[in-house]
Amino acid sequence: MSSTPAASAEDIVKHGWNAVPVDGNLVLNGEPYIHKPSPLTVKDIPFPSDDAIVAGVQEYAKKHLIEQTYNHSMRVYHWGYSILKDQFPAEFGKLSLSTWALTCLLHDIGTTHDNLRATLLSFEFYGGILALNLTKELGAPQVQAEAVAEAIIRHQDLGTVGTITFLGQVIQLATVYDNMGINPQIIDPVTREDVNKAYPRKGWSGCFSKTIREENSLKPWAHTTHLGEDAFPDGVKNNELMKPYDSWGS
Numbered sequence: 001m002s003s004t005p006a007a008s009a010e011d012i013v014k015h016g017w018n019a020v021p022v023d024g025n026l027v028l029n030g031e032p033y034i035h036k037p038s039p040l041t042v043k044d045i046p047f048p049s050d051d052a053i054v055a056g057v058q059e060y061a062k063k064h065l066i067e068q069t070y071n072h073s074m075r076v077y078h079w080g081y082s083i084l085k086d087q088f089p090a091e092f093g094k095l096s097l098s099t100w101a102l103t104c105l106l107h108d109i110g111t112t113h114d115n116l117r118a119t120l121l122s123f124e125f126y127g128g129i130l131a132l133n134l135t136k137e138l139g140a141p142q143v144q145a146e147a148v149a150e151a152i153i154r155h156q157d158l159g160t161v162g163t164i165t166f167l168g169q170v171i172q173l174a175t176v177y178d179n180m181g182i183n184p185q186i187i188d189p190v191t192r193e194d195v196n197k198a199y200p201r202k203g204w205s206g207c208f209s210k211t212i213r214e215e216n217s218l219k220p221w222a223h224t225t226h227l228g229e230d231a232f233p234d235g236v237k238n239n240e241l242m243k244p245y246d247s248w249g250s
Contacts, residue, residue: 007143013091015099015147016167023160024173024183028087032185037086039190042198045081051098054105056138061105068207069108071199071249072178077104078195080174082187091166102140102148103171106131107155111211122223123215128153156224179208181241193245200249201242209237 002012002019012018021027028034048054061070080100084092109115110127119126132149136142151168155175164172176182212233215222224232239246 011143013094014096015144016091016095016151016165016170017143017147018091018166019163020166020169022157022162022164022169024158024169024176026160027169027173028183028186032183034087035089037082037186037188037191039188040078040082040085041190041194042078045078046097047077048098048101051101053135053138053140054098054101057102057105057134060134061109064109064112066112066207068202068204069111071202072204072208073104073106073108074199075178075195075201076107076171076174077101078191078199079177079187080104080170082191083170083173087186088166088170095167096144099144099147099167100170102131102135102144103151103167104174106134106148107152107171107175109152111215116211116215116218120219122219122221124153124156124223156227158227178242179205179239180235181239184241192241196242196245196248201246202249203246205237205239205242205246209233212236 002009002017007017049058061073065073077100081097084095084100106127108123108127109130110123110125115126115130116123121129128149131152132145135145135148140148147165147167150165151171154164154168155171157164157168158172158176173183173186177184177186212224216225216229
């Protein structure tokens with residue numbers, strides 16, 4: 001339980017600040033899932049486009065992200081919604097879907113061609129700063145803007161020791177599912193196919209693998225290297241779970 005004076009207990013839960021293990025396997029109790037996932041389709045999953053901040057960020061993301069990255073971000077939103085609803089029902093009713101949407105839309109903003117070259121910072125860190133500034137400019141309260149930034153900064157901080165925000169854990173679970181097919185049973189096959197149909201991958205596995213190697217070449221100190229300089233991009237490129245869908249939309 002947090003004792004910080006920077007936010008109320010209600011806002012801590014609303015924006016996913018509650019601490020959970022960083023070890024995703026531990027969060028899932030060492031099982032493929034906590035509860036059997038339900039077969040959701042895109043039409044079953046609401047997106048908070050009526051939130052002005054979300055609408056502004058979505059417009060920004062569409063403008064600055066290449067289509068493959070934007071579609072990945074939207075798939076991550078839908079995977080995360082399914083994970084929240086089925087695996088964490090108690091938190092699902094309390095977490096702001098707007099905060100979740102903002103995190104998904106901006107989690108890879110640091111990977112654009114220009115942003116990779118605008119800073120010496122690793123893409124997650126620079127992306128977190130960009131997200132913090134953008135969401136605050138659009139009117140997000142500090143507790144929400146910082147929740148989004150924290151989750152983005154740590155979304156590739158995979159490990160087994162320590163804690164992470166609940167929002168950060170969900171973005172980790174959703175991104176490793178989309179990028180590497182980790183925890184393949186956490187999403188129902190009906191959901192997997194429908195979301196990939198709505199937001200086609202267009203060769204995402206090769207696209208993101210190339211981006212990882214590009215950043216590592218520009219910045220040999222990049223945070224991504226802690227996942228393995230070859231193991232991570234190779235794991236993304238050879239994503240067997242998503243292989244049947246990877247050419248969709250190409």
